Each structure stands twice: as structure tokens, then as C-alpha cells.
Amino acid sequence: MNIRGSLLPVIMLCAFIISGCSDSSSDGSVQAEENVPPVELSFWNPFGGGEGEFVEQIIKDYNDSQHRVFVKQLRLESNEYYARLSTALSLGKGPDVAVAHVDRLSPFIKAKQIVQLDALANEAGFDFNEIEASNRLSVRYNGNDYAVPLDTHFHMLYYNKDILARARLLNNDGTPKLGEPTPAGFMQFLQQIHERVPGIQPMAVNTPYFQESFLDLYYEAGGELLSPDLKKAAIHNDKAIQVLTFYQQLFDRNLSDLNDKTPWDSFDHGQAGLWFGGVWEAGHHLGNPSLHVGIMPLPPIFGSSVHWGSSHTLVVPAYVSEQKQHAAMDFMKYFSEVGGAIWGQAGHVPANHAIVQSDAYLELPYRKQFVVSRDSVKFAPKTDKYAALYTAISEDLQNIVQNRIIPEQGLAALEKKLNQILAN
Template sequence: MLILPFFLFVLASCSSDSETNNNAKIELDFWTLFGGGDLSFMEEIVEEFNNSQDEIVVNMPAIRNSDYYTKLVTSVAANRGPDVAIAHTSKIPELNSRGLTEPIDDFAEEVGLDFNEFTKNLVEGTNLNGKHYGVPIDTHPFIMYVNNDLAAQAGVLDENGNIIMEETPEGYIDFLLKIKKALPDKIPLAISNAGADPFRMWWAFYFQMGGSPIYSGDLSSPDVTIDREIAIKAANYVRSLFHEHEIVPLNLADFYQDFQTGRAVTMTTGVWATGIWETTEGLDFTALPLPNLFEQKATWGDSHTLIMPIKENTTREKQLAVVKFMDFVTDRGVDWAEAGHIPAKKSVVESQEFQDLPYRSDYAKVAEYVALPNKTAYGDMSKRVFEQNLDLAWTNRESTEKVIDTLIKDLENLVKK
């Protein structure tokens, strides 16, 4: 039997390993917070990416939405995090302040990902101190839905099927009161009277009224700069829908179901509901921007972005693969728009393929004036402070003046911790 010298055996083994490594794909772990329809659309995009080339394979494990950010922060801090992950724009400053995110500008330039191709205010939301810490894939703003059959019965549609409404504070209320009078057994406006959605409406009207930023200055130690008078004025307007005009019934058990089953004529919520309504048999609806009732164009919104978490044992080759994947996902914005979201890349929104999608093009322009949350490490905590305090106004347990004063005090205490 021929026995090879030991050094030749080692050389042959190394050569074999090298060939194996050269032929191996770069594997990326991709974490998302999506569920339901959103998840299935993203799974399709990932599958399409994996089938489009032979160099990179993206794995997408299931992560529970309820504790997604906790798991993300913990895993990245322990150097066991994903290579690429979804994060809301509002969450990026907090992740960055903890040292958990990687700027991607250098990799983007090498790959050919151009930040100028994205809607300006969305990409600006990922820019911290001159560096981009995320690539936006969408915006998901707060908009308005109309049940066309009920609106026609109420006499608030013209011959072309457009709503008849003067876009002023009084005009919006008159529009809803006309529905209330014409269809007394229906809900003119379906919205919860606690939690996220009435807060989002308040946010939209606050910035439509020209409200100043909630915070200013340093990302980690900001000053509270909310405009008290405008905050009270916006709260009074939203509160009047529940109490003074009794347009919104109190304590709706499920305002989504109210709209879906034809009990509500209009509804306000995020664009993610579009995918639900268009798969609801017999529901003829229109999706519209939230009316701009005051001086400025604005609505509440956030953005899903792709971020590159810090990872000690990564390589530049792997980081470039991450950004190639990011670029691919943003180019597939039409596929992602099936979930109802507005794609972040301008060329996608302008494409005929997107324009041909039902409903989405009707509210796509909203992306240009979404009032994104302030860049602050206190984004999530601030949202809870807003909702807890404003709920007292919607339920008429406290005056709006007291609610806003307590809100401001709570925000100031929050950022001083």
C-alpha cells in the first residue's frame, strides 16, 4: 500500500478544505418582528433572493413579536445576534445608544446602494450624526378608510365615488355628523378610545397644527420641547370626537371588526389594515390619506428598516453580503407593498407595477410628509408615556390641560433618568 508522506497528507487536506470553503455560500441570519401577512410576504422576498444568486443564503428563524426587541438587544449584546434585522426607525436611536448597530455607509457605497434613491424623510430617519444605521424598506402611516356602500347611503359621496368633505377642522366633523344623522344605527368613525390609535390621531393633528418637535438636542439627553398650547388644542379636538360630538362610541370592543363587518362607515388606523380589508369578501372600501385639517401636512407614521447589528466575529465579506441583501429587499418594494406598506425607494413607488396595485397608490404620497418620531433613545418609553396620559383625556377622566401638563412632566422625568 502506498503511504503518502505526512506533509503531503496535510497539504491535500488543506486543499480540500479550501475548495469546500470557496464553494460554500455565505449564510446570513435575518431576524424580523413580522407575523401574519407581513411575515409571508417577507418570506417570499427572502426565498426570491436565495434563488436569485449562488453566493449568499439568508435564513429567517421565527421570532415572537411580543418580545422581539428584548431578544434582539440581549442576543446582540451577547454576540449571538443576527447578521441583519428589522427595526423600526423610531427604535434605531435607542439601539445605537447601546452600541448595538453598525453604520453601513461604506458597505453601501461598495455594493451600490444609493441613499438618494429613497424618500428623503424616511432615509433621514436612519441618519445619526452623519452616518446611516439602517436602510428603510417602507413607511406605514396612519390613514383613513371609508366603506363605500355605507358612505353612498349616507350621501357623502359624489357621482365619482369621492367623499364630499371640506378639509378643515369643522368640515371633518360636519362630514361625520352627516353620516351620524343619515345612518343612526352605524358608527360614523371607528377608532379605539385608548392606546395607540387615538394617540396616532393626536400626533397627526399636533403636527398639522405646526407643533414643535417633542424633543430636541442630544439623542441620549434631549430637551423636551413639546408645544404645550398646541398639544392641548390637538387633544381637545380628538377628545371632541368622543364626547362633544359623540361621533365615536366609547369602549368599542373591536373597532377593526366594526369596520370589517359593515358596522362602521369610516375608520382610522395604519396602512397595514389594507391587506385585511381587500381580502374581506363583500367589503367595498377606499383607502385615503388622513385629512389634513390644519395648517401643515402631517400624519403619524413609522418605518421598517433593515439594520446591521454589531457582531464581533463577522467579516467584511459577510457585511457586504448583508448590504447586498438590503438592496435586494428595497428593490422588491412592490412585493412588500402587498402588505399595505408604502415602499421606501422612490423608483419603486413611481413604477407602473406599484401604480397598478389597488389602493396603495391612493395614499403613497403620504410618505413624503409622515411626521416620524423624534430621534431619541427614549422612543419606546415616550410612546408609553403619551398613551397612558392621553387615555385620560379620551375617557374624560382628566381635563386636557392637566393631561398635557402631566405628560410634559413625565417626559422631562423620563429623559433625566
Template sequence: MNTINRRLVLGGIGALGATGVLAGCGAGSAGKPGGAASATGDGGAKGYEGPNVELDFWNGFTGGDGPFMRKLVDQFNSEHPNIKVKMTVMQWSDYYTKLPTAVSSGRGPAVAIMHVDSLATNAARNVIEPLDDVAKALELKQEDFAEVVWKAGEYNGKRYGIPLDVHPLGFFYNKTLMEKAGLDPAKPPATADEYAAALEALKGKGMQGHWASPFQFTGVLSVQALIWQFGGDLFSPDSAKTVWQEEPGVKALSWFVDLVKNGHSPKNVAQDADAIALQNGKTAFNWNGIWNINTLKEKTSLQWGVAPIPNIGGTNAAWAGSHQFCLPKLKTPDENKSTAARVFVNYVSQKSLEWAKGGQVPARKQVRESAEFKALPEQASLATQIDDLHFPPPVPGIGDALAELNKAVNEAVLLKAEPGKALADAAARADKILEANRKKYGA
């Protein structure tokens, strides 16, 4: 269960990316603007010919993807004798707390991985530096990526993240249970009507087909996907107000809560229980992240499949996250480290096919369209959603507001509040947080 638990920690990023970072670093305390030395101007594209240098590389890859990144680091070190990358792995919750403090004290890493919903907060706090030179050196353009993942790395007119991957929500299904209910496991339901019929067929055989989690992983992510599918959004175009309490949001959360009310899910699903139930043959359907692929592959006796999220609301849409490379501010200018760090980012960003084997969708369009990636059938299946994925807006402290949506979903799924009221109450609280954050970050 290491992979699942790791992602549950990731599920706290919305809050940790904001409150955790803020607690560790006051505005501007992570080194003054320009504190880090400028690179050579080529973004590391020409390599590094300076003296031996050691780079600390921090990330939270504690699960099944960790060995794949370590393999890339070892390969880089073997090919660059004058650069030694030392990879430090920690739980994401610890990572987002420790990084700003380490940067402020001059003990931060030269390279780090960050999730898209934490980039803006850390950029506003001056924890990470712009990477426009790296994008230029790599000749990276929006058309090389899905638009949503490319724009997710930008904040305030500058690029702070180089996309490494996309990890979307997917539809996992137990083929054995589908067959018991008379369903065709080769044709998983893809529409609202097909999904409703499949759930009823499972119910007719005494099975609760889709366990509804009241927690962020995977309940809140599922509800977010449904909001977009019903034509809604989480925030207004300028991110000044929440809009999840509007009709599409109520429809989305009501559909999810009805899984419980209509007997397709137990009333109180524990954390991780939905994913475990799929593995143990207690439920047929589970909406979970792409990271679940490698977990299920370990269950050699389990007959399972994965497909894009069914279109319940009328619009193809799914939640996704993204790991992006960032360069923390160096309190003491060091041109050698700055240039070598860019060389490392350049290197790994071009090796994303190997990274995909760890259970990710490569951010680069060219890699996604390669025969080698298509030979990874599960990842390739979820990659077909790439143009339908959504991320939170790049706004500092956005995770603080999203934490209120988590509470609303929890209350509604546990049948403690009706969906409309839970969403409206959460929106009122979140709007105050958004207003406070605008003052806090000067946005």
C-alpha cells in the same frame, strides 16, 4: 385578525425599543466597538465570491407581509448558491427583547429589520453597526427618498438603517354607510369642515361615524397626526423637552376627545374595536395604518375605500413608521458574513416593489413613481402623503417619553381627564425621562 394584532404589538415598540432593549443589554455590552469585521469596502455592491456562508435574518413579519418577505428570501437564495439566508420570524415584542441579548452572547443574526424609533437606542447600545458603506455602494442619496425617511436612519452622524418602506396612517371609509347617510363615497371628506359635516350626516342616520380609540393603535397615532396638523410637534427641536402640551397639542387632543363628547364615538372603545366596527358596518370612518389594506381586501363583501388623512388642523400631516434594514454587531469578526449580509440588504432593497404588495409604501422614490407601483391603487393613494409624514426624533430611549403621551391620550379619551391637564401632566413626566436618558446614554 392576525394583521391587526401584529400591529398592536408593533404599537408597543415605543416602549419596547427603549426599555426592552435596555433590559437585555447594558451599555456597550453587545460587543465592543469594531467587534464586527469590516466589509470589503464596497458595501457588498460587487457581490460575494467567498466560501459558502449562512446568514440568520430576524424580523417580526408575522402577518400578511411575512409571505412577501419570505418570497424575496427564497428568490435571493436561488440566485446566490454560496449564500443561504435563514429567516426567523417572531412577534415584535419578543424580537426587541431577544435581539440585544443574542448579540451580546454572540448568537445574534447577521441581518435584521428595525423600526425607526428603535434605531437610535440600539445604535447607542452598540447592538447594530453603521451602514455608511452600504449607502455608498448603493449610491443612495437623500434625494432618492423622502427627506423624513432618509434622515430617520441616521444617528450621531452615522447611518444605521437602510430604508425599506414607509407605513403611514391612512383614512379608511365604509362606502355603504356613506351612501346611507347621503354622502358621496367617491369624494371622502378631506377638510375639517367636510369631515364635521359628514359626521353630522352619519349621526343624523343613527351612526357613530368615527370611533375614537384610547389606545396607541390607532388613537395615539391619530392624535400625533393631529398635533402636527395643528402646527405643533411632540418634542423641541433639540428633543430635550416635550411640547405636545402646548396649544396645538391641546387643540388636537380636544378634537379627538370631542368625537366622544359629541356622540360620534362610543365612550369606551376597546382595543381593535374601531377597525372591527368599520368592517362590520358599525362605523363609517377609521384612521388606521396602511397594513389595514390587505386585511380589508379579505372582506370580499365589504365596500370600502382609502385616502390620505383629512386635513383637520390646517397643515397636511400624518404619522408614519418605517422598516429599516440594520446589521447587528458580530461578536466574532467574520468578513465573509459581513460582506454577504450587505449583498443581501442590497438585493432586497432593490426589490421593494414586490414588498409593497404586502401593504407598504416603498422607501425608494423611483419605485413609488413607477407605473407598477401606481397599479396598486390603495398603496399609491397613501403614498401621496410621503412628504407630509412624521417620525419620532432619532434619540435613544425616545419611546420611554412617548409612552407618557400614550397615557395622556388614554385618560382624555376615556374622559378621565381634560386634554390640557392630561397632556401637561404627561409632559412633566416625560421631561424627567428625557433628562434621565441623556445621562443614561451619554447624549
């Protein structure tokens, strides 16, 4: 069944409704007069791979749905995206609307480089109350909304059904026999795979982006990155030590390959039994005919279901003209209320209530489990220094696992570095 095709009537109906809601105004808002050239918006985003095709479809559908605004996208490589966006915002020349992860908003807000959206949203008929509460809170600073949240994204437990069946660790309903939800219980489960299915990794660990693997379990253990007042680091503690020790034991016992540079491919090629992968990978793995995959929320092996997550949002730079601000709000409204039906197919959980509660979304594979897992996501602390903190965390955690540094020593050095960043 072509899911996207089955959604087109709904999408076109919603697009027709939206296109008739915000035609003309005397205050600089988007006009709908005949023979008036459309307002052209430059839309910057870092969406490549499988995500890119969904964004292209949303933009095309929006441009086809009305003639007041024309969106032209510039897709940038993810490793250069924020450097270029930050430069553009500083120089006052760049996109008219842009994607920003929720943990990147704070410095832009502090520097007054992006627009408060409440007045624009009100004029466009966009209701922030139709956004999931956790997403709404994440973009709200001092009582003002600074971005339109598009989604929540996070990790799920992907498992290879063929490997688990060979290991005699698959239930009759196709779910894994994980055993006791503790570090020791999970380790025993992986050990059974290792003994019964030689030649594969029981679990591929995302060592290239190890900070995310760490945060998944550290947040499960109740850990925090910063003190409640956001002025001190809080990562040098027993919880963090236990999580790092757990991962080091996986590598030492050959239950995961520390030197695997592309663990996502290892899982996709059937060379690993388990994988903590992003929801955005669901379409890719499920679309692989040679891979029989199951998906479930991360097991609470460190005591809770809380885990790492983030969100894509849309923002409007402060240098954008009033006319283009209204045009950008019209596009953002469409992306949330209509395009969200397509965006949900990419794997991300849409932030818009109506989309995520719709039968069309919930009937997609595993989406009900995605929604359950979304409700346990922990977003980054709202500090304008998070980018620098995250870089330090990423580098030091990578160093700890790759060079077999004693967790206690590595975390002590990391916390000192984080406190230096916070003090400056």
C-alpha cells in the same frame, strides 16, 4: 389579475442582475465559488399577519436567486420583539440582520451595537442616493448611514362607500363629501352619518393605540413632541389640548365608541363609516369582497397635511463577522432593490426610488395617493430616549381619553413625566 405573478418576470430579471454583481472578493466579502457552502444569515423580524407572507416570498426569491447566501428568518411577536432584540445586541449573540423601526435606531447607534453601512454599501454597489430623501435622512447620524430603509408607513382615511351612500355623503366619483376641512366641519360630517345611518359608528377611532390617532392630528396642527434641541418636552400646549378635546367630543356625542377594543375589526365588518388605518391594511380591506372601501389621505382638519409616520429598516449588529456583514449587505440590497416590488404590495410605500416610481407599483390600487400622503409624513425625533418617551406618551394619552381627564391637567402631568425621562 394576479399582481404578484405579473411582477415575477421583473423580479427575476432584477435578481439575475444582482446575483452577478457581487460574486467574489479577497476582503472577506461573499464568495461565489462552486462547492462552497452558502453563508447562513439569521434574519429577525416582527412581521406577522398579512405582512408575513410578503416577507416569506422575498426571502424565498432571494435564496432561489443565488447560492452564496442562505437567509433563515426568525419571526417574533411584535410585543416582545424589541425586548429580545435589545438583549441580543447587548449580549453580542442573536441575529445577523434584523428589522428596526426608524425611531428605535438612536439607542442602538449610541451604544455602538449596529454597524455603519457606508463602506459595506459601497463594496456591494448599493447606492443610498436611490433611497427617498426623508428615509435616507432618518437613518443618517453624524454623516453615516446605519440602516437600509425599506419603506414609509402611515395612516390613510378609509371610508365605507355603502355607509356614506346611505348617508347621502358620497360624491359621484366615489369620494366622500367631507365638507369644510376644520374640526367643526369634520364633526358635522360625522354627525350626519350618525343621524342618517343609525346603529353604526360614524368613525372608529384607534383607542387601543390612541397615541397614533393623537399624533396624526397633533402633527396636522403643527405640534412637536420635543423642543428643537431635544432636551425638553413640548406637548403641553393649546394645539394638543384642541386635539384631545376634539376626540373627547367624538366620544361624548356617540360619533365614535370609546369602548371599542378592536376598531379595525369594526370597520372591516362594516360597522363603522370611517377609519384612520395604516397603509399596511390596504390589501386586507380591499380583499374583503363584502366591504366597498375607498382610501384617501387624511383630511387636513387641523390646518395641514402633516401626519404621523414611521419606517421599517434593516440593520446589521456590530458583533456579526466580516463575512456575514457582506452577506447581510447583499440581502439588504436585494430587499430594497428587488424585494421592494413585493413589499409594496403589502401596502407600505417602498423607500427605493425605482420601485416606487415604477408602473407596476403605481398601477396598484390607491398607490399614487399613498405616495402623495407619504410626502407629508413626520418621523419621530432622533433621540435615544424615544422608546421611553413613547411608552409614557402612549400610557398617559390612553389614560386621558379612557378616564375623561381634563386635557389641560393630563397634558401637564405628561409633560412633567417626559421631562423627567429626558433629564435622566
